[in-house]
Amino acid sequence: MNASLSAHPVFDAGILEGLHLLEADAGTGKTWTIAGLVVRALIERELGIEQLLVVTFTNAATAELGARIRQRIAQLERLLDDRIEARATAVDEPFCVAFAAGLDDTAALRARSALRIALARVDEMAVHTIHGFCQRVVDEHALSIGVPSGLPVSADSAAPELDRLADWWRAQAREASPARLLAFGLAGLTPDALHAAVKALAANPLARVEPAAGDWRAVEGELTALRDELAAALGREGDALLDWIGVKGNADGNRFRVAWVTKWLDALRRFCADPHPAELPDAIGKLAAPRFGDRPPPSTIPAICERLSTLAASIARLPAWIAQEIAAVAAAERRDDLARAQSLGFDDLLRLVHDALADREGGVALATALRERHPLALIDECQDTDPLQWAIFRRIYVDDAPSGSGQAPPALVLVGDPKQAIYAFRGADVYSYLDARDAVRRIHRLGENQRASRALVAAINAIFRRERPFLVDEIGFSEAGVGARPRRPLEAGDGASRAALTVVRLQADPESGWLGASAARRQAVDACVAEIGRLLGSGARLGDSALRPADIAVLVNAHWQGTEIKRALAAAGIGAAEVSRDSVLATLECSELMRIVAAIADPTDPGLLRAALATTLLGEDARSLRALDSDAGGALVTASRFARAREDWRRHGPIAALRRLIRDEDVGARLAATRDGDRRLTNLLHLVELLGDDEEARRGPQQALHAWVRRRLAGEADERETEELRLESDEDLVRILTVHKSKGLEFPVVFLPYAWSSKSPRLAIPQTWHERAPEGHWRAVLDFAPTQETTRQCASESHAEALRAMYVALTRAEQRCYLFWGVAAGAQYSPLAWLLAGVDPSVQKDWRPGFKAPQPLDVQAVDRGLDACRERANASDPASVVVVDAPALAAGLGPTQAGEGAAGDERHALADVRPEALTARPWRATIAAPLVTTSFSAIVSALHADDGGARAQDAVERPDHDQFPAPLDEAPAAGEASIRFRFPSG
Incomplete structure (x- = not known):
């Protein structure tokens, strides 16, 4: 085993016993490590795969983690089998090779046997979300918990x-x-104020x-x-x-x-x-x-x-x-x-298990039973936990958890990174993670970045190399090392004109010394779009392949920013697709579809019919709606269309009814003609699918309205993965996504065009902040009567989370990151204001109502911060950081270099790289024929291409019967696909 792996926490001798915390920096192989620990537990502790508990916090992460664990078990089993059978092996996975090298022949035989048993029973592996784990606990211990067994879990339970x-x-x-x-x-x-207060209490039961x-x-x-x-x-x-x-x-x-x-x-x-x-x-x-x-x-x-x-x-x-x-x-x-x-909500699951474990009479017995069922638990993404969730695992594995006689003690391995705790809006509480860290016996660190290039690692280290980088004393920053995983080098043909971290400086107005928000956005968007176009058009290569649009990600803070970037890219002829955590229930398509569903529910109501017809989905204008008032026959025909949809709904369900209505009303073509047609059609079909999955909605359109109104009022839309906006295209397109959505992902090239943009936090009542309880643990406070000091504390915690989001954004890149920064309106609230200029807005602002916000940043302070960051980074790697002005980047120019000294600070641009003349790409797409009534013989005729399509057009214009069958000698060759596979889709 090489030295770097022998010191890796995955091979730590005591990590499978007792309480441990694995702090994993971004890109350091957290999932790889968890899979290795599972394999070690199967072999070294001789645990069955059903005895291991692995918990993460999203369904997508659960599926990925389960697949990676299965893959690792299979890889090691194959490697050991090849060794035992004296065959050459193709398995070169580092963990498997290193682990197998430490086994003698007898141990290898036992290990292979254990792995084969695990593969045979892999479906029994307990990889769950926290709610999935609690649901299983409730099902298996329903009698002691006091609920009926086998209750379904409803996402709609308010x-x-x-x-x-x-x-x-x-x-x-x-x-x-x-x-x-x-x-x-x-x-x-x-009602709104009281709703917010009650909702806050429901979300923070231990505060x-x-x-x-x-x-x-x-x-x-x-x-x-x-x-x-x-x-x-x-x-x-x-x-x-x-x-x-x-x-x-x-x-x-x-x-x-x-x-x-x-x-x-x-x-x-x-x-x-x-x-x-x-x-x-x-x-x-x-x-x-x-x-x-x-x-x-x-x-x-x-x-x-x-x-x-x-x-x-x-x-x-x-x-x-x-x-x-x-x-x-x-x-x-x-x-x-x-x-x-009759059903349970997700919050019910957590509260039932928490209360059952806290019960004086049955809590100890339940904790013991769960601990014996799962002697080893690995909790992933622990920084996204909350007080209730941590209390559950603390009760099982920390409080009163003695080791059994003659048996290895139970083990709890917490895996997380407080620097990536960015989901407070979903109820996550990084202070619960800090409590968990205080409870463990040992802390291990994954500090070698396997994702980013050496130069980019040096740049990120330089940005966060300051005192209290995250404004929370308990969350520090240790500089990352560079892992051994091979990287694909980016060869963009721009030499020294770009660097791993290219800081794009917004150019302030020379008179005012700063930049308004709209002007700053224009500069940032123009420069971002121009540079993406240059990268894609300059023959840039990523390893052995050409740089593709899907290798580039643009990270934004809000959905409207993504829309702005997407439209600018489209205007430049660059395709892009949005990936967002926003809910499809908050879109225009949802509100319009609900108006259509209301008309389907009662097609006799003229008001509901007019409201549905006036939507952009159905596209009737005021003149046609006015005509219905005087045209009884037309109004009857219109009502009959919705009545037919209602009958389809009752007979075949909402998906069949709405898809037929969408087809008959030509909604797809109408949306395709709009600027965001792909996005809107994707949203519409997503909503139709959600209606089909809703048990209450399947009963009828009226029930669908009730179910969806309840969803919206419950305020749960942003907490369901199934309701997140979907990618509107699978094509090779530039990816646009929010920073929160990007967590866990990686891209060769990343743009942060809105890194400069922020604003003072909106501190709604009740405000939430944290304090040390008398018992020593962290505790949330819901403050309905905040003072200026507690308001400042709340604002500081909000700003600290924004700093963690900036860390997440910067660490998504593999080879290059474009960071946009400068003196602009709102920049004083940006995380970069603290990291590069030392400005903490929660300290600068007087939080009395009506007090004026702090002034925009000073140009000289911004330049000094950039110069200091560049010097720190380039001392480690000369290709780490370069600064380029946004207008120069938009024009295709190189970076500006800062000279020594403030007085002689001369900045110059590299040679102008003139853009190539634009030429139209060759047309390769196929335009689908219009929807027509035709015959089978016409379709056969359309298969012949040697007449340029004249035969197909002729067949469409003739009567619908077989007057002119195709000659036998013109039939398709035997090697062609069968006719039934050549039908147009749909």
Whole structure:
């Protein structure tokens, strides 16, 4: 075994016993290592493949991981079999070769036998998502958990808290008193605000809530009493207070002018008279008792105002208090309902297993049973876990997990990278990972990058080589090494004019010293598109092959940015396809399809019919819709089309009905004529397929509407892999995808045209931040009453996640990465502002409402940061970093080089690389014939190509019968495909 592999964690002597953490930097072979550990466990610990538990966090990752483990088992079995049988072997996989070399002949025989058994039982391998694992636990231990066995899991099951919220709000609408409505109005309590609060509580069941639960009904009574008391005091003492102010003039240094007090008293009277005031007037604070100091007026009005001011703080807590009450009631009701439930939701699975393990009576027994079932567990992507998920595995493998007598202790291997924790919007919590790291016995590191070139590794090391690169003390950065895996070199024919990391600098306006957001986008998009065109048109090679469009990825932060890039590429004649984590339920096609489904559900409703016909899918204009009002026959025909679709739906299901409607209404051709036709048609067919997979939707169109409205209201669309936008084409196209979607992927060339673009985080209420609990572990806080300091903490955590997303983006590239950066509006909030200019926006900004945001970055500061980064990187590898101005890149020019010293900083461009003259590519596509009514003989005639298609056209124009059969001597050659395989698709 060579030295580098012998020191690799996959061959660590003790990693298969006890608690271990494997921190895997980007591109360091995490999946390769997991597969090797599984093989070692099968042989060295003599575990059956069904005794191993491997957990990851998406269905796609589960499938890939399972396939890689099967492949590794098969490779090693074949290698050992060849060795035992004295045959030459073609297996050269590094782990297998190194592992087999450490086995003597007897051990090799035992290992081959164990691997063959594992291959025979490979379908019993437990590779699950966390929800898949919990579902199996619930099924196998249903009796002890207290639910019926074999319950199906429904993706449409809304959180019980949200169901309870709807019931609660309806009750308030019927029964709420005027005083309660007043309190709700003053608290800003709307259905949307309460929905957000309850949803946050449902998603964070172990979080501390600030403020803690309180009696919101008491606030209602106190508010009513104080308002009545204030109204009486104003009528009784208002004029006297005004007279006193006129005589005294001031109190405790505060000047009270009669005009001001008159206005304040009028505001208080309006507040008391208004049955539905929207807010407490500022006059309450102006006339509160503390404002008068030790010279109070002879009036009760200031004391009442002071009590109202104090009550205002309680009123602000109403959303938190009510949301906690709803969540608590919903949780109790859900526990009772589960005993007779017909299905379970994904959240139910996690909570059931967590609560069962936490139970004082049965929890220890359940944990012991699961530990004995799976003596070894490997948890992949652990940085994407959350407190509830980590609590489950901690209870099984960490808390009270003694080793059995005479047996190896159970093992838990956590695999993750906190630098790649970027899914907080889905509930992932990197602080749970930090808790898990504190619990393990040993920490191993995968630090050799097997993906990126040596020069690119040096560049990325240079960018993150600074103090607190991720703004979290517990998440550091260790420089990556370069792994031994062969790379395909990129030969782009541009010599020194580009580097592994090509920083594209946006050129600021010389007068203002910075760049507006729209101008910066234009510069970035133009330069990005021009460089992609140059790479594809210059004969660039990747290893032994030409650089293909699919070798290039453009990573964006938001879907609209991907659309902008795609349209710019299309205008330049470059094909591209979008890959997005956005939900297809949030598209225009979804809302329009639902209007069509509504018309199918009730084709007798003219309003629904007009709404459906007016969609861009069906394409009727205002004139044709107006004509239906006066054309009873046309309206009847139109209604019959939807009625037929409804009948098709009931007989054959939604897919058959909607596909027929799409065909009959020529929707495909209509969408193809639009700018994003491929994207829109893909979305439409995706939605049709989702309807076909929905059990409730298959019952009828009305049920489909109900099911999809519930999906949208539950807010779960962004959490389902099946609803993510699909790739609209399998062709060899430039890939456009969000940074979040790119995680786990790699591309030879990566563009980051929006790396400079960011904005201040939107910190919705409740804000979420983290603290150390008294027990020492990290704990999330849901803050409904944030202070400036906690708001800054929340903003800092948001910015830290953006820094981790930047790390993910930079580490997707194998050979070259184009990083766009410069002094532009919003750049001060970019992760690069911290990495290259040392600007932390969460510190720079005063978080008081209305405070002005920090000014744009300074040009000199940006240039200094770029120069320092370039010097650090090029000291390790001279081909690491180069800086080129965006306009120069768009024009095909080379980079600018910085001279020494600020005063003599002369920058020059390399020779102009003039673009080649554009020439049209040869036409190779086939234009499909229009849909016609024809005959079998016409199709036969169309097979003859020697007449230039005249025979086929002639057959189409003749009557539909066999007057002119094709002569036998003109029949197709025997070697041609059978006629039935030559039919047009569809």
